[in-house]
Amino acid sequence: MLSTVPTVRAPTTRRVRFDWLGRDTDVWHHTLPEFGAAANAISLLMPHAEPYVIAMVRAGLDEGASDPELIDRAQVLIEQESAHFKAHRDFNRSLSSTSSVAKRLDRFGGWIFAKLARRSTAFGVAFAAAFEIVAFCSARWAEAGLRQYFTGADERAATLFLWHLAEEIEHKGIAHDVMQAHPNARKKYPLALLVAFATLIGFTIVGGLSLFCRKRHVFNPVRWFRLVAWGFSFAFVVMPVASASVAKDFHPDQLVDPPWMAMWLTEFDPVSNTMPLWTDAGRCSSDEQRTDTATTAA
Ligand SMILES: [Fe+2]
Ligand SMILES: [Fe+2]
Numbered sequence: 001m002l003s004t005v006p007t008v009r010a011p012t013t014r015r016v017r018f019d020w021l022g023r024d025t026d027v028w029h030h031t032l033p034e035f036g037a038a039a040n041a042i043s044l045l046m047p048h049a050e051p052y053v054i055a056m057v058r059a060g061l062d063e064g065a066s067d068p069e070l071i072d073r074a075q076v077l078i079e080q081e082s083a084h085f086k087a088h089r090d091f092n093r094s095l096s097s098t099s100s101v102a103k104r105l106d107r108f109g110g111w112i113f114a115k116l117a118r119r120s121t122a123f124g125v126a127f128a129a130a131f132e133i134v135a136f137c138s139a140r141w142a143e144a145g146l147r148q149y150f151t152g153a154d155e156r157a158a159t160l161f162l163w164h165l166a167e168e169i170e171h172k173g174i175a176h177d178v179m180q181a182h183p184n185a186r187k188k189y190p191l192a193l194l195v196a197f198a199t200l201i202g203f204t205i206v207g208g209l210s211l212f213c214r215k216r217h218v219f220n221p222v223r224w225f226r227l228v229a230w231g232f233s234f235a236f237v238v239m240p241v242a243s244a245s246v247a248k249d250f251h252p253d254q255l256v257d258p259p260w261m262a263m264w265l266t267e268f269d270p271v272s273n274t275m276p277l278w279t280d281a282g283r284c285s286s287d288e289q290r291t292d293t294a295t296t297a298a
């Protein structure tokens with residue numbers, strides 16, 4: 001059963017180690033391959049998107065922040081995002097080794113963020129804040145349908161995405177605070193929100209469909225219906241929050257955290273840098289099955 005007890009804790013850095021040796025990172029979700037394809041598209045974007053967010057938060061601090069507490073909190077955000085994109089980069093290497101489409105999408109993601117990097121720091125800081133809002137909404141959406149989306153998935157791949165989403169909840173307000181401390185970023189927020197939303201959702205749709213259309217399942221109308229339904233359900237979660245986030249008095253801390261992911265993060269082992277694998281039953285597996293457990297299973 002999913003816990004309903006919220007856990008409020010300060011963000012911390014977890015450099016989770018994953019072993020992809022012998023895993024099929026292309027088709028890791030045999031029950032819902034269309035979901036796996038969309039998630040892989042997101043994974044391919046992260047080693048480009050998250051370094052941009054990190055660079056913009058750093059630049060924003062340099063230009064606007066004097067509060068030592070904000071600087072310390074931003075450092076945790078930077079370390080968490082750094083751990084995320086490195087974990088996705090490892091996953092993507094395995095994915096690209098078997099998929100030329102993934103290689104092309106990786107290059108496309110790099111091209112998008114090279115273009116964004118030419119914009120001002122003020123825009124970039126606002127983009128980082130907007131990106132974090134979309135990431136938080138993604139976590140809220142995923143937790144609401146945890147079993148629906150991840151039952152039947154490879155436990156290791158599911159754990160990668162869920163760990164990432166869980167930490168997005170944990171640091172949801174930090175980029176917003178960096179934006180507020182910057183002299184010019186706040187007024188760029190509405191445009192940055194549109195660009196962040198279009199970039200993340202657009203890349204997920206284009207990349208997910210590109211990866212999915214190579215599969216034999218592409219002719220199954222039920223899978224297409226599901227993709228459309230997920231799109232609407234995600235829009236139902238993200239649109240109200242995104243609209244509210246434009247208001248001057250909005251702060252991400254006003255958003256209620258989904259409870260299970262925060263509790264799950266407490267299972268992180270800082271000695272081995274591992275998480276217990278998420279299982280179909282919606283709970284953590286035993287300590288013997290952790291993210292670094294070597295395996296030859298496909
Ligand atoms: Fe992240
Ligand atoms: Fe984040």
